[in-house]
Amino acid sequence: MPLTITRFAPENLSSAEVTKSLSTDRPSASYKLEYFDVSGMGALPRDILSFGGAQWEDLPVTNWPAEVKAPFGLFPVLHIKTADGKELRLSETIVITHYLAKQFGLLGDNEWEGLQIMTFYSSSLYLRDRLTMRVTWNYKEVQEKAMETFLKKDLPLWIETHTKHLKDNGSNGHYFGNKLSLADLETANDIDHFQCLYRGDEIVNQIKQGSPEIWRVKETVDNEPRLQSWRQSEGYKKHVATSQAMYARTGI
């Protein structure tokens, strides 16, 4: 694959200079999310940008894999244009997500809440990664038994533990307090993702029947007014439709 390995920032800038631009860029930075025309790992950053009322747009990956231009050869890549015009790139889902969540107030009210929110985010991301690597994109001959293990072992553990913590917070549709956080968004995005998958209805039913508490998180996110216009847009709908088509023929 012809690969151009791009830098995270222009060569002539020190990281101290970039940090200075970042810390003052909040009012008018703009963003582009470079990713494929599917939900996948782009769905959560897009939700955060929309929730935050950011100036942002999708930047589709073109000509892939004939030509790849990214810091690690992988997507998503978040392009940040600071208020003073510096052009930066961030890679890696967890870094992009954490950065945007911090920018747009989705990490709670203090450091300890932020740490806990990140544990829930990570736990849900890992559940989904496990499904992706062990079932969705595993070899066809082992997919069915890998799915059984996921349904009987990994998923119930996630449901049981998350339900307990949600009950501790009063079963109010949020993981912490009474406000939306990254933990809520990741759980809702997981369920959206599962809904696109082969046998995804079994996964979603298990969650819905096993945990009204988790399901309430999903409904609360779905009803969040600051996400509505993005989620009703043609762009969002196209990502979902393309995802559904892609996951209809998984396995390798």
Add this chain to the structure above:
Amino acid sequence: MPLTITRFAPENLSSAEVTKSLSTDRPSASYKLEYFDVSGMGALPRDILSFGGAQWEDLPVTNWPAEVKAPFGLFPVLHIKTADGKELRLSETIVITHYLAKQFGLLGDNEWEGLQIMTFYSSSLYLRDRLTMRVTWNYKEVQEKAMETFLKKDLPLWIETHTKHLKDNGSNGHYFGNKLSLADLETANDIDHFQCLYRGDEIVNQIKQGSPEIWRVKETVDNEPRLQSWRQSEGYKKHVATSQAMYARTGI
């Protein structure tokens, strides 16, 4: 599995109170890392705690899986005792690692360096996760072909991209500047992990032969004086020996 889902902090403490204790606990907090008696996902937190000169000890997981007591039913769990005596727990590898790296000065000199260090950390962690889920603990009948894909596709991409960024930093054995960071530690820990695996010699040789730059990171970490006494301890050696024995019979 009989599971007790523990809280992250005592019930009567607000997250604001915990945050206050955390921010003043640096001088005399102590830590226990609850994990199995192997390297695995415990190796990096143990390295950071040792590098930082923290007061810490291993807390072995006992009676597993007959009895499990953790916030998500999974390990590692980091137990933090703050200077004023509060007992806290953190879950999830990326959260534990990020928290400790920040405490002990392994996230660079400013925010932008910290973000980039986290991207390298994430990229290397993901490479290893991919190997773990798709090869090491995949079904025996697909392990060999999954390993071929890893050796021909995932690993070369990681080597090529990381080598480029290391060259940009002067091929000096560090990802950023001239000091140790979480990015260096994760790459070195990946290689240590690969060395324990079936066909791990092929992985390690590909790295060593393909990239003197990456190999220099590994050597620089190995020669770091602040890690020496931990890595020469009986505890460390036992983790490595147990890991080697465990990975001799992988697959499910």
